[in-house]
Amino acid sequence: MFHLITGGSGSGKSEYAEQKLMEYASHSKRNKKRYYIATMMPFGKETEKKIARHRRLRAGKGFETIECYTDLKKAAEVLQTKETGSVLLECMSNLVANEMYDPSGAGGNAEESILAGIRKLQKVSDDLVVVTNEVFSDSMTDNPEMEKYLKLLGNVNLRMGEMADLVTEVVYGIPVERKDIKK
Amino acid sequence: MKMIIGGAYQGKLAYAKKQNPYIHWTDGELCEGDNIFEAEGVFHFEKYIQSMIKKENWSEKEAIDFASKLIKKCPDIVIVTQEIGYGLVPVDAFERRYRELTGRICTVLAANSDQVDRVVCGIGVTIKGGDTK
Numbered sequence: 642m643f644h645l646i647t648g649g650s651g652s653g654k655s656e657y658a659e660q661k662l663m664e665y666a667s668h669s670k671r672n673k674k675r676y677y678i679a680t681m682m683p684f685g686k687e688t689e690k691k692i693a694r695h696r697r698l699r700a701g702k703g704f705e706t707i708e709c710y711t712d713l714k715k716a717a718e719v720l721q722t723k724e725t726g727s728v729l730l731e732c733m734s735n736l737v738a739n740e741m742y743d744p745s746g747a748g749g750n751a752e753e754s755i756l757a758g759i760r761k762l763q764k765v766s767d768d769l770v771v772v773t774n775e776v777f778s779d780s781m782t783d784n785p786e787m788e789k790y791l792k793l794l795g796n797v798n799l800r801m802g803e804m805a806d807l808v809t810e811v812v813y814g815i816p817v818e819r820k821d822i823k824k
Numbered sequence: 825m826k827m828i829i830g831g832a833y834q835g836k837l838a839y840a841k842k843q844n845p846y847i848h849w850t851d852g853e854l855c856e857g858d859n860i861f862e863a864e865g866v867f868h869f870e871k872y873i874q875s876m877i878k879k880e881n882w883s884e885k886e887a888i889d890f891a892s893k894l895i896k897k898c899p900d901i902v903i904v905t906q907e908i909g910y911g912l913v914p915v916d917a918f919e920r921r922y923r924e925l926t927g928r929i930c931t932v933l934a935a936n937s938d939q940v941d942r943v944v945c946g947i948g949v950t951i952k953g954g955d956t957k
Contacts, residue, residue, distance in 0.1 A: 649909030651927015687917070778831060779911030787912060812907075812942065813829065813927070813934035815952045 642768045645805040645820075647798065649775045653814035655698060658729055658772045663702060665768040666727040672767055674726025677704040678716050680735040682743070695731070704729070710739045711746045713758020720765045728766040733801075734774035737794045752793055756800050763804075773798050775810070825895065827933060827940045828904045828948065835946035837867045840904045843941075843948075847902060861897045869905035873926050877918075887925040891932035905930060907942075 644661060648654035666675045677699060683689050699706075705723075709716035713736070720728065730736075733755075740751035747754035763769050777791060802808055808820035828840045841849070850863040852872035860872060876882060882890070894901070909923050934940050939953035 649907060649927065650913070651909050651924045651931065653927070653931040687920075775910050776912045777910070791912070812951060813827075813940070814931040815934055815940060817951050 642807070643763055643801075643805045644768070644770045644807040644809070645773065645798075645801050646770060646809050646811060647773045647775055647819075648811035652775075652811045654772055654774075654811040655695060655731060657809070657811045657814065657816060658731065658770050659698060659702060662727050662729045662768070662770050665770070668768075672724060672726045674724045675702065675704045676720060676723075676726055676728045676766075677706045678709050678713075678728060678730040678762075679706055680709060680730070680732060680739065682710050682735070682739060709736075711736075711743055713755060714761055717758060717761035717765050720762070725765070725767055727768040727770070728762060729770045729772070730762065731772040732774055733771060733797060734776060734794060737797060738790065741790060741793065752796055752800075755797055759801060759804065771801060771805075773801070825899060825933065825937045826902045827930070827937045828902070828943060829907050829930070829940065830943035831910070832906055834943045836904050836906070836943045839941070839943050839946060839948050840865065840867065840902060844902050852905075861894070863898065863901060865902040865904070867904035869903045870908055870926050873929060874922050877922055877925060882925060884925065884928060887929050888932055891929045895933065895936045903933065903937075 642665065646654050646658045646661070662675060665671065666673055679692070679695075681688060681692055683692055707716050707719055736755060737751065740746040740754060741748065759771070773794070777795060802820065805820060806822045810817045810819050828836050828843070830836045844865060847864040849865045849867060850860070852866050852868035852870070853875070855863065855866065855872050860866065866872065876890070880886070909927050914920050914923070934952065937952065939950060941948040941950050941954070
């Protein structure tokens with residue numbers, strides 16, 4: 642099962658995603674293993690603080706963390722060598738930026754690389770939860786680099802939206818259902 | 825407690841006034857410090873948060889403590905607030921903090937609200953409470 646979770650800044654989407662993953666992992670027919678794919682590169686005090694906050698939120702929930710700043714396929718390969726479980730990937734907005742701007746990233750092939758990685762992750766996990774970000778309601782359209790980033794993340798979100806069984810937008814902690822293939 | 829949220833210029837306040845015709849409204853942009861706890865209805869709530877972060881240099885804990893205090897002191901308040909977290913992460917550090925803390929505060933308040941309505945193009949959709957759930 643693939644659950645895509647989106648929301649704005651400070652919307653509570655991470656907390657919701659972690660809660661859903663715990664729920665899926667506790668499903669009787671599933672394996673209990675829980676993996677967390679962290680995509681945020683620690684540069685500077687602010688990102689370090691953010692990462693520390695996310696670690697605090699996850700503490701005691703039994704997650705095994707796999708750091709993956711670029712090339713999701715590698716994370717999927719690592720998962721393949723481990724016991725199957727539920728996987729939480731956070732956050733697509735970071736991964737897209739890393740693929741575009743980091744020297745180790747896929748650059749012009751970022752979209753294909755990410756989507757191939759997502760498909761691979763689906764294969765190697767019981768349940769896959771991906772957190773992405775609503776960053777599309779801005780007035781800054783005069784910056785071509787920003788436009789490129791928005792278009793790429795937008796495309797990745799669209800494709801994931803098609804692939805997902807469930808899509809939820811989290812609004813100040815309130816889950817607003819956007820897609821449920823069972824309905 | 826009720827919340828009415830949405831983007832800028834979506835008719836949030838007009839919608840809120842229609843839903844709550846008999847209460848007194850306070851402008852969050854002009855409201856100072858503890859005066860917020862006297863309000864029946866507050867609009868531009870995000871501006872109140874912004875000025876408090878500026879004046880009091882709120883940490884995340886202080887921001888959440890404020891939300892808890894508001895829940896305790898004003899269980900019937902109606903809050904109209906702009907959703908400001910839907911753009912690209914701003915380059916300016918203060919703007920980033922403002923967006924983040926506003927989100928944290930509003931998430932705590934939404935969890936304690938009886939009803940949360942989201943207004944787009946003047947049309948309110950209840951996403952929590954009311955007749956929907």
